[in-house]
Amino acid sequence: MISNTKIDSSICRYLIENMETAVLLFNSELKLTAINPAAENLLQASARMLLGQSHEAIFLHNTECHDILTTIQQENRTITEREIRLKLITGNTITIDFAATPLTRTQKVSDIIVEITQVDRLLRLAREEHLQEQYQATRQILKGIAHEVKNPLGGLRGAAQLLDMELENETQKEYTAVIIKEADRLSDLVDKMAGSNQPLEMKPVNIHICLEHVRTLISSEYPEMVNIITNYDPSLPEIPIDQDAMTQVILNISRNAVQAMLDSPESSSGEPNRLQLSTRPVGRFTIGNTPHRTILQIDIEDNGPGIEENLQAKVFYPLITNKPEGTGLGLSIVQNIINQHHGLIEFTSQPGKTVFSIFLPLAE
Numbered sequence: 190m191i192s193n194t195k196i197d198s199s200i201c202r203y204l205i206e207n208m209e210t211a212v213l214l215f216n217s218e219l220k221l222t223a224i225n226p227a228a229e230n231l232l233q234a235s236a237r238m239l240l241g242q243s244h245e246a247i248f249l250h251n252t253e254c255h256d257i258l259t260t261i262q263q264e265n266r267t268i269t270e271r272e273i274r275l276k277l278i279t280g281n282t283i284t285i286d287f288a289a290t291p292l293t294r295t296q297k298v299s300d301i302i303v304e305i306t307q308v309d310r311l312l313r314l315a316r317e318e319h320l321q322e323q324y325q326a327t328r329q330i331l332k333g334i335a336h337e338v339k340n341p342l343g344g345l346r347g348a349a350q351l352l353d354m355e356l357e358n359e360t361q362k363e364y365t366a367v368i369i370k371e372a373d374r375l376s377d378l379v380d381k382m383a384g385s386n387q388p389l390e391m392k393p394v395n396i397h398i399c400l401e402h403v404r405t406l407i408s409s410e411y412p413e414m415v416n417i418i419t420n421y422d423p424s425l426p427e428i429p430i431d432q433d434a435m436t437q438v439i440l441n442i443s444r445n446a447v448q449a450m451l452d453s454p455e456s457s458s459g460e461p462n463r464l465q466l467s468t469r470p471v472g473r474f475t476i477g478n479t480p481h482r483t484i485l486q487i488d489i490e491d492n493g494p495g496i497e498e499n500l501q502a503k504v505f506y507p508l509i510t511n512k513p514e515g516t517g518l519g520l521s522i523v524q525n526i527i528n529q530h531h532g533l534i535e536f537t538s539q540p541g542k543t544v545f546s547i548f549l550p551l552a553e
């Protein structure tokens with residue numbers, strides 16, 4: 190019990206050292222005078238490196254952090270800013286909530302306490318839940334449409350076949366052949382839109398077999414795309430997947446990347462086109478509501494023009510495409526297969542860097 194008693198400095202130190210929130214203390218010159226282990230962890234730098242440094246050096250000239258600290262010195266009030274993007278010394282960027290409180294002596298701000306909470310994970314979970322809802326709703330609608338379209342289509346095809354048998358004139362037979370071919374194409378399209386109902390054949394597979402298969406396919410399909418870099422973690426164990434379906438996933442994403450790079454002359458930002466396939470294990474990762482001790486992350490990265498901004502929110506929907514010959518089904522099939530594997534797929538995209546990341550649970 191620490192109520193009613195003034196917290197002595199050793200308890201205070203004990204509390205701060207064990208807090209999950211990152212805490213930093215700046216003096217009146219905005220130089221760092223204290224930092225707890227959570228903050229070292231978050232900033233991915235040691236206290237020895239950071240103590241005595243100016244706030245600009247610590248927050249790498251982030252203007253929002255700078256403005257908050259200088260405003261507090263002038264106005265002597267607590268300021269909280271949500272979802273600030275902060276670049277770290279390591280080059281990674283994280284999203285944080287930033288709360289700063291002035292400590293006053295003789296009415297002047299002497300020190301400022303900064304508390305930082307990393308919110309990437311919370312944002313990711315909320316976004317993932319939203320994507321799942323969207324995905325389930327779309328699947329339901331598409332299954333309904335597929336059912337409604339396929340019934341009359343079957344009748345249409347059957348009637349065309351009967352008619353074909355009655356006809357003797359070869360020119361007229363060409364018309365029935367067109368009806369049958371187009372009915373088959375439409376039936377195939379709605380099947381793909383609704384997603385496969387085939388049960389997956391899950392077997393332990395080394396994921397690098399799928400990746401290497403795709404590398405060979407892409408190299409032969411696009412001989413001009415010579416720069417395929419691989420960065421595999423060979424220690425990864427086998428993972429229970431449907432090998433053909435997972436190869437399809439990696440192929441659809443890689444094809445999109447290569448098509449975007451080759452189709453866009455302005456993508457040549459001086460750098461040669463590059464497709465990179467990487468794998469790595471990730472500890473403690475939650476997919477949906479299920480926490481996993483270790484999962485497998487596959488990244489497929491390209492340095493092409495990036496996904497058009499107006500398409501970014503809907504690329505996983507069927508029929509979303511910016512290609513004259515595209516069906517817009519590639520990524521919707523990908524999402525369907527990843528969901529059947531209880532995995533997760535995300536992307537980040539900007540000109541020069543698009544990364545599709547697939548997360549799959551490893552057998553515990």
Ligand SMILES: Nc1ncnc2c1ncn2[C@@H]1O[C@H](COP(=O)(O)OP(=O)(O)OP(=O)(O)O)[C@@H](O)[C@H]1O
Pocket residue numbers: 441445446447449491493494495496497500504509510511512514515516517518519520521543
């Ligand atoms: N790496 C990428 N770079 C730029 N744009 C991309 C990338 N990946 C996907 N896209 C965009 O997302 C859209 C949807 O992709 P999706 O694979 O679902 O369909 P598609 O490639 O257009 O057609 P299909 O795969 O059926 O041939 C693409 O048309 C493209 O605009």
Ligand SMILES: [Mg+2]
Pocket residue numbers: 441444445518519520
């Ligand atoms: Mg595609």
